[in-house]
Amino acid sequence: MYPSNFEYMRPKTLEEAIELISSMEGSRVLAGGQSLLSMMKLRIFEPSSLIDIGFIPELKHVKLEDKHKVRIGAMVNHHEILDNPIVRENLPMLSSTAEKIADLQVRNRGTIGGSICEADPAADYLPTLMALNAKVHLKSKSEERSLDIEEFIKGPFETEIQDGEILTEVEIEKNTENFAVEKYARRKADFAVASVAASARLAKDGKVEYIRVAIGATSEGPKRLKDIESSIIGKTSAQLDLGQIIQNTISKIDMISDLHGGSEYRKYVLSGMLMRMLESLITKGRQR
Numbered sequence: 262m263y264p265s266n267f268e269y270m271r272p273k274t275l276e277e278a279i280e281l282i283s284s285m286e287g288s289r290v291l292a293g294g295q296s297l298l299s300m301m302k303l304r305i306f307e308p309s310s311l312i313d314i315g316f317i318p319e320l321k322h323v324k325l326e327d328k329h330k331v332r333i334g335a336m337v338n339h340h341e342i343l344d345n346p347i348v349r350e351n352l353p354m355l356s357s358t359a360e361k362i363a364d365l366q367v368r369n370r371g372t373i374g375g376s377i378c379e380a381d382p383a384a385d386y387l388p389t390l391m392a393l394n395a396k397v398h399l400k401s402k403s404e405e406r407s408l409d410i411e412e413f414i415k416g417p418f419e420t421e422i423q424d425g426e427i428l429t430e431v432e433i434e435k436n437t438e439n440f441a442v443e444k445y446a447r448r449k450a451d452f453a454v455a456s457v458a459a460s461a462r463l464a465k466d467g468k469v470e471y472i473r474v475a476i477g478a479t480s481e482g483p484k485r486l487k488d489i490e491s492s493i494i495g496k497t498s499a500q501l502d503l504g505q506i507i508q509n510t511i512s513k514i515d516m517i518s519d520l521h522g523g524s525e526y527r528k529y530v531l532s533g534m535l536m537r538m539l540e541s542l543i544t545k546g547r548q549r
């Protein structure tokens with residue numbers, strides 16, 4: 262199907278884009294168009310105008326601030342994230358995640374800002390950004406604010422973004438802890454049937470000093486598994502019944518059920534992934 266008629270605008274600065282999005286009723290931000298154009302062709306969205314933010318230099322930066330804070334502009338695409346030396350060195354978990362997204366074509370057009378604003382429950386970045394405790398920065402005509410990614414994502418395809426706001430950048434503290442990022446999909450370039458992102462640090466005595474675990478493809482949207490984290494922290498692998506801890510948590514989660522996999526099948530896959538990844542992280546330390 263063809264999309265309904267719309268106007269196309271190409272602002273050159275962020276200020277101009279914000280002015281347009283707040284003054285034109287029924288308009289929508291266009292990033293790489295990887296999700297939005299399909300939605301428009303299906304007539305799920307019929308915006309009166311598209312504000313293309315792809316020509317705004319202020320949204321394309323990757324910076325390391327004070328040697329510990331990485332700032333990534335909303336329009337940085339997935340390929341740049343997997344290839345950028347600042348991201349690779351300071352956030353290897355994020356570049357490893359970008360590598361798993363779709364295929365080369367999608368990675369060259371899809372953006373980190375677009376993926377976050379789309380809030381697809383099976384999107385690959387979201388569990389990783391939760392495990393990394395990322396913040397998103399939003400700007401409108403009247404205010405600038407920042408929110409933790411966990412607050413920003415309200416549920417499947419639902420975020421805290423307000424009319425007139427643009428997501429400008431993602432801020433993440435440097436994190437070079439041991440990590441594991443995995444996605445199980447039916448075919449290589451597909452969305453995840455189940456996905457896990459976890460990062461951990463062991464003390465010299467083998468006790469888990471730090472752990473964060475998040476999953477994707479649940480029917481509530483991506484989520485951190487805080488029960489698992491609190492059961493593991495401060496213990497050695499020998500003191501843990503990991504299988505039981507995982508089952509207790511998984512049994513309470515409602516996974517997506519669709520043609521790619523029913524809820525029970527996804528739970529089964531997720532349990533296996535969590536067992537293997539967490540066991541490796543809390544015993545051997547490093548897994549990539």
Ligand SMILES: Cc1cc2nc3c(=O)[nH]c(=O)nc-3n(C[C@H](O)[C@H](O)[C@H](O)COP(=O)(O)OP(=O)(O)OC[C@H]3O[C@@H](n4cnc5c(N)ncnc54)[C@H](O)[C@@H]3O)c2cc1C
Pocket residue numbers: 289290291292293294295296297298314335336361362363364367370371372373374375376378379383384385386422426427428429450451452453
């Ligand atoms: C064939 C295919 C396979 C894919 N496979 C995967 C996969 O395996 N894993 C995965 O994680 N993703 C996958 N994706 C999604 C892809 O990675 C894109 O990130 C995602 O579709 C968003 O696309 P985009 O950046 O082009 O944003 P757009 O499609 O342009 O925008 C998406 C939505 O976000 C809004 N928006 C975008 N940027 C901003 C902003 N800065 N501020 C405010 N609102 C904004 C738009 O208005 C729109 O509502 C796939 C997509 C396709 C087409």
